[in-house]
Amino acid sequence: MTTTTTKIANAIEALIEDYHDFNASYAHEYDSFDELHRAVNSNTPAVFKGVARDWPAMRKWDDEYLANSVGDIEIATTPLGNADALVRVGDKDLLVEPLNQQMSMRDFLQQLHSKKGDVVYLQSQNGNLSFPEFALLAKDVPLSIAQMENIMGTKPDAVNIWIGGSESVTSLHHDPYENIYVVIKGTKTFNLFPPVDEYCLGFEHYQRGKYVRDESGELIVEGLDGHVPWTPIDPCLSKEENIERVAQFSLSRCMTVTVNAGDALYLPSGWFHHVMQDGDPCIATNYWFDQAYDGERYSMRQFYNKMINVLRE
Amino acid sequence: MTTTTTKIANAIEALIEDYHDFNASYAHEYDSFDELHRAVNSNTPAVFKGVARDWPAMRKWDDEYLANSVGDIEIATTPLGNADALVRVGDKDLLVEPLNQQMSMRDFLQQLHSKKGDVVYLQSQNGNLSFPEFALLAKDVPLSIAQMENIMGTKPDAVNIWIGGSESVTSLHHDPYENIYVVIKGTKTFNLFPPVDEYCLGFEHYQRGKYVRDESGELIVEGLDGHVPWTPIDPCLSKEENIERVAQFSLSRCMTVTVNAGDALYLPSGWFHHVMQDGDPCIATNYWFDQAYDGERYSMRQFYNKMINVLRE
Numbered sequence: 001m002t003t004t005t006t007k008i009a010n011a012i013e014a015l016i017e018d019y020h021d022f023n024a025s026y027a028h029e030y031d032s033f034d035e036l037h038r039a040v041n042s043n044t045p046a047v048f049k050g051v052a053r054d055w056p057a058m059r060k061w062d063d064e065y066l067a068n069s070v071g072d073i074e075i076a077t078t079p080l081g082n083a084d085a086l087v088r089v090g091d092k093d094l095l096v097e098p099l100n101q102q103m104s105m106r107d108f109l110q111q112l113h114s115k116k117g118d119v120v121y122l123q124s125q126n127g128n129l130s131f132p133e134f135a136l137l138a139k140d141v142p143l144s145i146a147q148m149e150n151i152m153g154t155k156p157d158a159v160n161i162w163i164g165g166s167e168s169v170t171s172l173h174h175d176p177y178e179n180i181y182v183v184i185k186g187t188k189t190f191n192l193f194p195p196v197d198e199y200c201l202g203f204e205h206y207q208r209g210k211y212v213r214d215e216s217g218e219l220i221v222e223g224l225d226g227h228v229p230w231t232p233i234d235p236c237l238s239k240e241e242n243i244e245r246v247a248q249f250s251l252s253r254c255m256t257v258t259v260n261a262g263d264a265l266y267l268p269s270g271w272f273h274h275v276m277q278d279g280d281p282c283i284a285t286n287y288w289f290d291q292a293y294d295g296e297r298y299s300m301r302q303f304y305n306k307m308i309n310v311l312r313e
Numbered sequence: 314m315t316t317t318t319t320k321i322a323n324a325i326e327a328l329i330e331d332y333h334d335f336n337a338s339y340a341h342e343y344d345s346f347d348e349l350h351r352a353v354n355s356n357t358p359a360v361f362k363g364v365a366r367d368w369p370a371m372r373k374w375d376d377e378y379l380a381n382s383v384g385d386i387e388i389a390t391t392p393l394g395n396a397d398a399l400v401r402v403g404d405k406d407l408l409v410e411p412l413n414q415q416m417s418m419r420d421f422l423q424q425l426h427s428k429k430g431d432v433v434y435l436q437s438q439n440g441n442l443s444f445p446e447f448a449l450l451a452k453d454v455p456l457s458i459a460q461m462e463n464i465m466g467t468k469p470d471a472v473n474i475w476i477g478g479s480e481s482v483t484s485l486h487h488d489p490y491e492n493i494y495v496v497i498k499g500t501k502t503f504n505l506f507p508p509v510d511e512y513c514l515g516f517e518h519y520q521r522g523k524y525v526r527d528e529s530g531e532l533i534v535e536g537l538d539g540h541v542p543w544t545p546i547d548p549c550l551s552k553e554e555n556i557e558r559v560a561q562f563s564l565s566r567c568m569t570v571t572v573n574a575g576d577a578l579y580l581p582s583g584w585f586h587h588v589m590q591d592g593d594p595c596i597a598t599n600y601w602f603d604q605a606y607d608g609e610r611y612s613m614r615q616f617y618n619k620m621i622n623v624l625r626e
Contacts, residue, residue: 004317004623011619018612038466041354042608153351196609295355296509299331300613306324307620310317 008307012199015304016251019196027192027257027265033147036266040151040178043268043297045192045255051264052182057140058262061184061283063109066163069136070105074124077101078211079219081119081167086206086230089221094209095230096221100124112165112281118219121168127158129285134161141184141285152178152289162284170275172201172231177288179267183259186279191235192255195270195301199308201231202246235274270301321620325512328617329564332509340505340570340578346460349579353464353491356581356610358505358568364577365495370453371575374497374596376422379476382449383418387437390414391524392532394432394480399519399543402534407522408543409534413437425478425594431532434481440471442598447474454497454598465491465602475597483588485514485544490601492580496572499592504548505568508583508614512621514544515559548587583614 023044030036031049039046052058076083076098083098098121103111111120122128129138143159157177174195181188193201208224232245235254242249259265267273269291277284291298336357343349344362352359365371389396389411396411411434416424424433442451456472470490487508494501506514521537545558548567555562572578580586582604590597605611 002315002317004315004321007623008317008321008620011616011623014619015612015616018615019609022606022612023608034463037350042605044608150347194609196612292355293335295336295357296332296507296610296613299328299335299509300609300617302331303324303328303617304613306327307321310320310324 005311009311012304012307012311013251016196016199019194020253023194025253025255027255033151037151039266040268043270045190045257045268045271046266047257047259048180048264048266050262051145052141052184053262055141055184057137057184057283057285060140061137066137067104067106067109070133072102072104073108073122073133074100075103075108076121076123077118077219078121079118081121081165081169082171083121083123083168084173085169085171086232087209087221089209089223093206093232094221094223095206095228097208097210099211099213099219108163109281112163115165115167119165119167121162121164123162123164123168123170125158125160125162127160129159129161137161141182145180145287148180148287148289153292154289156287157290158288160286160288162286163281164277165281166276166278168277169236170273172233172235172272172274174270174272175288176269176291178269178291180264180287180289181259181267182264182285182287183261184283184285185261186277186282187258187260188265188282188284189256189258189276189278190265190267191274191276192257192267193252193272194255195272196304197252197272198305200246200248200250200252201233201272202248203229203231206230231272318624322624325617325620325624326564329509329512332507333566336507338566338568340568346464350464352579353581356583358503358570358581358584359579360570360572361493361577361579363575364458365454365497366575368454368497370450370497370596370598373453374450379450380417380419380422383446385415385417386421386435386446387413388416388421389434389436390431390532391434391481392431394434394478394482395484396434396436396481397486398482398484399545400522400534402522402536406519406545407534407536408519408541409522409524412524412526412532421476422594425476428478428480432478432480434478435474435476436481436483438471438473438475440473442472442474450474454495458493458600461493461600461602466605467602469600470603471601473599473601475599476594477590478594479589479591481590482549483586485546485548485585485587487583487585488601489582489604491582491604493577493600493602494572494580495577495598495600496574497596497598498574499590499595500571500573501578501595501597502569502571502589502591503578503580504587504589505570505580506565506585507568508585509617510565510585511618513559513561513563513565514546514585515561516542516544519543544585
């Protein structure tokens with residue numbers, strides 16, 4: 001590397017070290033919106049205890065109620081619970097989308113419990129709780145929370161319901177949203193990395209693919225046009241294995257947070273997250289608020305991203 | 314420049330442009346602490362209207378009361394109202410400290426009104442309102458404001474009183490503090506530049522100096538050991554004149570805010586500020602709160618500063 005690129009690399013590594021020195025390695029637990037406000041100010045993950053304790057969904061959402069309240073829905077189907085994840089095909093990894101298929105809530109729950117064959121996951125994440133098919137369930141949770149809107153300074157962009165089993169894992173990625181992730185049943189475990197750790201995650205461009213059924217009805221990967229940037233880091237592997245994939249991963253620090261039923265995770269915009277779940281089924285709703293573009297954070301992250309790319313070129 | 318340094322310069326210039334695109338060019342005016350909280354979150358200047366409206370200081374602090382309440386104090390004395398400013402000595406600029414001299418509040422106010430001879434400014438900014446000599450005045454203003462502590466998440470580090478006239482100007486600089494600047498009498502006008510504009514201010518190292526009296530009693534500059542980084546930019550000059558001093562100044566954007574008696578300015582940590590005043594005298598108090606080191610802001614600013622220095626070397 002030239003002296004200049006070495007200086008950039010050194011400054012980036014000092015930034016990551018500074019960040020980890022000045023910030024907690026664990027998520028604080030809060031039970032007041034005032035405390036949550038401070039977590040949002042510093043864009044730091046926090047668990048908000050008991051926020052859903054009194055929501056009707058907490059007692060009403062059992063299999064029978066769900067099956068009677070919801071008809072046909074779109075379900076992400078994969079062979080291994082790996083929706084939107086890297087899949088080795090021949091000698092290369094593709095970023096593979098799930099097969100989205102329509103099924104009744106009753107059949108979906110049955111398939112979920114069977115633990116056999118295809119892995120199914122309700123994860124449409126398109127604001128589904130505002131859709132007609134979920135109108136009855138939408139009555140059991142607030143579609144907006146005044147104190148959260150006050151903290152975020154805006155109404156939620158989208159409210160989603162997620163229903164899945166322990167086979168489904170969401171691979172490491174980040175979103176341009178402030179996220180309040182509320183667990184209704186089961187538990188969710190998040191592996192989190194701060195935005196400054198982007199340098200440690202070794203993003204590369206991967207060809208897109210999707211799961212389709214072959215003649216025998218088996219799910220196989222079909223390549224698609226176009227490439228997308230994704231990280232080869234998998235928090236389910238050991239740190240050593242990940243460092244073999246990306247040397248800079250040694251500088252990163254993973255924050256693992258398990259969120260229980262009735263509690264919520266504040267997942268700040270730009271934080272990388274990998275999500276696992278337990279429960280039969282695990283049910284959650286999440287509130288996405290648009291990230292702030294004013295202030296310094298957004299512009300500075302764009303700048304930081306450019307400096308990382310200077311080293312990649 | 315090498316390609317890499319060009320890429321850094323381009324990324325810095327894009328950062329400054331992004332910041333100005335996504336942020337207001339003026340200071341919002343608020344009259345509730347909830348609104349102020351949002352300004353603090355985004356580290357954006359804001360005028361807080363009427364915060365001091367009912368403080369006893371607003372009606373009590375006239376010349377007679379001040380002279381009777383306060384004895385000897387330390388006063389910054391300069392020939393031109395230029396404390397801690399660049400002064401041309403021979404063929405170079407020195408950063409010159411004022412002559413600090415003891416005088417009674419009565420003599421100080423008299424000298425302030427006379428508008429003749431030395432320019433005097435009470436600007437000790439060492440937490441002076443907590444000192445015994447100001448004990449009586451300290452009863453007329455809150456030494457801490459509960460809602461501000463809640464927003465800042467800490468008590469003030471220092472509370473200062475400032476008394477000066479229109480001859481005194483504070484040159485462009487920045488502090489590592491969140492600052493609530495409350496005007497009690499007269500008006501203060503702030504010329505503000507966001508932290509990302511550091512690149513536009515062309516910091517250089519200047520030899521230190523201080524004002525001393527020669528045999529004839531006249532104030533002259535005496536050189537001191539050591540150098541300090543300072544900006545040659547003077548908001549009292551035209552933009553063109555400043556661009557002649559620092560070409561990158563063309564990318565900057567100055568936010569000018571005039572604060573009236575009874576109102577306060579939230580001056581965010583790291584913002585560059587140049588301060589002028591009117592009133593006979595102009596009186597203000599300010600509350601300094603330590604800046605936040607957690608979250609991303611502090612670490613990112615350190616990183617940004619290193620990238621600017623890469624271009625300077």
